[in-house]
Amino acid sequence: xxxxxxxxxxxxxxxxxxxxxxxxxxxxxxxxxxxxxxxxxxxxxxxxxxxxxxxxxxxxxxxxxxxxxxxxxxxxxxxxxxxxxxxxxxxxxxxxxxxxxxxxxxxxxxxxxxxxxxxxxxxxxxxxxxxxxxxxxxxxxxxxxxxxxxxxxxxxxxxxxxxxxxxxxxxxxxxxxxxxxxxxxxxxxxxxxxxxxxxxxxxxxxxxxxxxxxxxxxxxxxxxxxxxxxxxxxxxxxxxxxxxxxxxxxxxxxxxxxxxxxxxxxxxxxxxxxxxxxxxxxxxxxxxxxxxxxxxxxxxxxxxxxxxxxxxxxxxxxxxxxxxxxxxxxxxxxxxxxxxxxxxxxxxxxxxxxxxxxxxxxxxxxxxxxxxxxxxxxxxxxxxxxxxxxxxxxxxxxxxxxxxxxxxxxxxxxx
Numbered sequence: 001x002x003x004x005x006x007x008x009x010x011x012x013x014x015x016x017x018x019x020x021x022x023x024x025x026x027x028x029x030x031x032x033x034x035x036x037x038x039x040x041x042x043x044x045x046x047x048x049x050x051x052x053x054x055x056x057x058x059x060x061x062x063x064x065x066x067x068x069x070x071x072x073x074x075x076x077x078x079x080x081x082x083x084x085x086x087x088x089x090x091x092x093x094x095x096x097x098x099x100x101x102x103x104x105x106x107x108x109x110x111x112x113x114x115x116x117x118x119x120x121x122x123x124x125x126x127x128x129x130x131x132x133x134x135x136x137x138x139x140x141x142x143x144x145x146x147x148x149x150x151x152x153x154x155x156x157x158x159x160x161x162x163x164x165x166x167x168x169x170x171x172x173x174x175x176x177x178x179x180x181x182x183x184x185x186x187x188x189x190x191x192x193x194x195x196x197x198x199x200x201x202x203x204x205x206x207x208x209x210x211x212x213x214x215x216x217x218x219x220x221x222x223x224x225x226x227x228x229x230x231x232x233x234x235x236x237x238x239x240x241x242x243x244x245x246x247x248x249x250x251x252x253x254x255x256x257x258x259x260x261x262x263x264x265x266x267x268x269x270x271x272x273x274x275x276x277x278x279x280x281x282x283x284x285x286x287x288x289x290x291x292x293x294x295x296x297x298x299x300x301x302x303x304x305x306x307x308x309x310x311x312x313x314x315x316x317x318x319x320x321x322x323x324x325x326x327x328x329x330x331x332x333x334x335x336x337x338x339x340x341x342x343x344x345x346x347x348x349x350x351x352x353x354x355x356x357x358x359x360x361x362x363x364x365x366x367x368x369x370x371x372x373x374x375x376x377x378x379x380x381x382x383x384x385x386x387x388x389x390x391x392x393x394x395x396x397x398x399x400x401x402x403x404x405x406x407x408x409x410x411x412x413x414x415x
Contacts, residue, residue, distance in 0.1 A: 038094040039064070039081065046124055051114045055107055058124055059100035063093050065132045072136045073143040073150070077159060088153040091161055099165030099230075103172040106131055118175045118186035118194070130191050137195035138171060138202070145209040149217070157217055158209060162224040166234035173238065174201050177248050204240050255393045268394065268402055269385035275405065276337060276382050278413040282356065283340050284332045290352050304332065309346055313339045337379040341372045356412040361404070374409065377401060 013021075041057035042064050048054040066074040078093055079085045100106055106127055107114040119134060121127040142150065142158065149156035157163065175186050178197055186194055199206075209217075220236040223229075235256055238249050242257060249257070259265045287307035294302050308314055313335070320334035335343075344353035350370075360371040381402065384392040394402070 038097050041097075051109055051112060055101060055109065055114055056097055058106055058127060059097040060093060061124070061128050062100065062106060062131045062135075063096045065128050066135060067093075069132060069136065072132070073139045074136075077153075088151055088159070090153040091159065091164060095161040096164055099168040102165070103168040105168060105172055105175075116187065118172075120187065130194075133191035134195045134198070135171075137192075138167070138199060141199050141202070141206045142167070142209060145206040149209065156214075157221040160221075160224075162230045162233045163221065165230045166237055169230070169234045170202070170205070170237050170241075171198055173249060174198050174241075177201075177245070201245075202241065204244055205237055208240050252393065255395070259393050265394065268399070271406070271410075272378075272382045272385040272402070275378075275410055275413070278410075278415065279337070279340060280333075280335060282413050283335070283343060283353070286352055287343075287349070290349070307346075307349060308343055310339075310342055313342065337375060337382060341375045345370050345372065359409050359412075374405075378405065378409075 010018075010021075038056065038060055040060075041053070042061035045053050045057035046061060048057060063078065066072050067076060067078045069075055074091070076086075077089055078091045078096070079089045101108070103117075105117045105119045107117045107120050109115075119127060119131040121130045146156075146158070149158045151159075154160050175198065178184050178201060179186060184197065186197075189197070221233055224233045235253055238253055239257060241248050247254075284303075287303040291303040291306045292301075296302055296305055298305060304314065314331070316336075316339075317331045317334040321328055321331050324334070341357075343349060344357045357375075358371045359374050360366070360368070361374055361377075364371065364373065381394070381398055384394065384398075
């Protein structure tokens with residue numbers, strides 16, 4: 001090891017005290033907070049032999065530089081472990097480090113090494129200086145656009161963790177776009193020129209932050225959680241840029257834009273959700289007709305105990321029912337779509353369901369018994385329809401499959 005290791009030892013301690021200390025340490029000790037560990041990476045792991053650790057350490061060093069630079073719009077905006085935070089110190093080092101890693105601005109993992117990013121310098125120190133210069137310039141534009149919103153922190157939804165990470169992602173996309181459109185090599189640009197190109201392109205974002213009402217800001221940027229929240233925040237920023245550059249953004253983003261306000265997609269969502277209901281109702285109704293609704297010795301109805309042999313499925317449905325305290329329904333209402341495949345192919349059920357559920361997809365080989373793989377594909381698309389607020393979109397292949405469902409599967413289930 002190339003750093004000092006501190007050891008605390010006790011001599012001639014009474015056996016009883018040794019035992020008490022052992023129990024206390026192993027039972028009551030608290031783990032070191034993740035944020036503190038990440039912030040320490042800049043001190044002890046710069047240039048680490050492990051590329052992933054080295055990249056995180058480099059990102060941590062950039063965040064520290066931004067936080068300690070008194071001229072930076074991000075100065076003292078990051079919460080520090082053990083230091084009481086001011087109201088506007090709502091950014092966290094660990095989230096910022098994650099943002100740098102995902103954006104690729106200061107490098108990204110490439111096997112057992114780190115591939116340079118547009119902000120990478122000749123040395124780690126140059127990378128920190130270069131990244132700090134460019135990002136100070138960019139976020140100063142964000143701050144100047146609406147200083148009140150910037151200083152209000154999480155209450156204004158601009159200087160927040162998802163926002164910081166989203167802006168880093170947008171900068172990376174802008175660099176990629178301009179590199180292609182204008183044949184710019186951002187790695188060779190001086191920080192001032194780098195920032196000038198990005199800031200000019202992103203001017204519509206700064207104007208939006210300046211002029212949009214609080215209600216619009218809240219609608220687009222509030223309550224963004226997890227990776228999906230960061231992506232959604234970034235997509236809303238990127239959409240602002242498409243007003244002046246209609247071809248800007250990744251293929252996934254452009255598909256999201258196209259489908260966000262599409263009547264066709266609304267109809268697709270409704271079709272999938274209705275088909276899901278019809279399939280479930282058909283299975284339950286058929287089980288009741290075949291096996292009956294009378295009570296068995298177990299006090300379960302026959303269709304449930306005989307028609308659903310899987311204890312796992314019955315247990316999961318019961319547990320879901322118990323969790324639904326507000327509007328509890330019968331257990332069978334909590335069956336998942338993928339559960340249906342297992343239920344219908346039971347030996348005592350298959351003959352009653354074969355007509356409706358045996359649906360070979362065009363690309364499937366002949367000679368199979370069940371042909372139920374379409375249910376898994378349908379379930380994935382049904383999840384997209386059920387979570388319209390999430391950043392999931394339909395590919396062209398998905399839409400083709402949905403048309404196959406309309407033609408081959410939907411007519412078999414009662415309306």
